[in-house]
Amino acid sequence: KAGVTQTPRYLIKTxxxxxxxxxxPISGHRSVSWYQQTPGQGLQFLFEYFSETQRNKGNxxxxxxxxxxxxSRSEMNVSTLELxxxxxxxxxxxxxxxxxxxxxxxxxxRLTVL
Amino acid sequence: xxxxxxxxxxLSVQEGDSAVIKCTYSDSASNxxxxxxxxxxxxxxxxxxxxxxxxxxxxxxIAVTLNKTAKHFSLHITETQPEDxxxxxxxxxxxxxxxxxxxxxxRLTVIP
Numbered sequence: 001k002a003g004v005t006q007t008p009r010y011l012i013k014t015x016x017x018x019x020x021x022x023x024x025p026i027s028g029h030r031s032v033s034w035y036q037q038t039p040g041q042g043l044q045f046l047f048e049y050f051s052e053t054q055r056n057k058g059n060x061x062x063x064x065x066x067x068x069x070x071x072s073r074s075e076m077n078v079s080t081l082e083l084x085x086x087x088x089x090x091x092x093x094x095x096x097x098x099x100x101x102x103x104x105x106x107x108x109x110r111l112t113v114l
Numbered sequence: 115x116x117x118x119x120x121x122x123x124x125l126s127v128q129e130g131d132s133a134v135i136k137c138t139y140s141d142s143a144s145n146x147x148x149x150x151x152x153x154x155x156x157x158x159x160x161x162x163x164x165x166x167x168x169x170x171x172x173x174x175x176i177a178v179t180l181n182k183t184a185k186h187f188s189l190h191i192t193e194t195q196p197e198d199x200x201x202x203x204x205x206x207x208x209x210x211x212x213x214x215x216x217x218x219x220x221r222l223t224v225i226p
Contacts, residue, residue: 043214045213045215048211056212058213090157094212101146101209101210102148102160102163103214105158107156107157108157
């Protein structure tokens with residue numbers, strides 16, 4: 001089974017721009033969670049989607065948003081980019097049966113804001 | 115919300131020795147505790163997890179213990195090897211919530 005994939009792997013943007021990141025979960029997984037990883041703040045939860053609905057949201061400003069499609073693929077969007085948004089953005093998917101909270105991570109998208 | 119603390123931040127051991135990483139959490143409702151290993155430039159990989167109805171779980175050289183009363187859990191790696199060198203993260207969440215709260219990580223270096 002293919003793992004979680006994320007595109008693009010690297011992105012460079014400038015302040016004020018917006019960006020969209022994509023995540024394809026493991027086949028059959030319906031839950032997708034997003035995390036931000038930075039050297040200063042570590043790994044922080046952004047939000048989680050299940051069956052196209054946001055179920056949980058972390059403590060991030062409204063500039064960070066997401067959505068999930070009927071095929072479980074998810075996108076996250078960051079508007080009006082700030083320098084502090086430079087980070088590795090990771091998504092993780094969880095299986096539909098068994099321990100539903102086991103999360104498998106994708107390789108991440110490295111976003112650099114200049 | 116949940117707050118997870120992890121110690122130590124760095125750990126160096128000789129090959130063959132044991133390594134122990136400790137975490138505490140604040141939310142008594144948390145009942146799922148995974149451990150992830152992240153090598154440089156790679157994704158976090160789940161290495162072991164434990165749920166609150168279990169006090170200890172072992173998988174070959176890796177074991178995790180959980181003390182719900184004291185709200186702490188630990189990762190034990192025995193017979194360490196150079197390929198165990200990585201950053202290890204503990205996390206906690208309520209079962210099924212799919213929002214992990216991570217510790218700050220421990221950089222483990224195994225010296226050959």
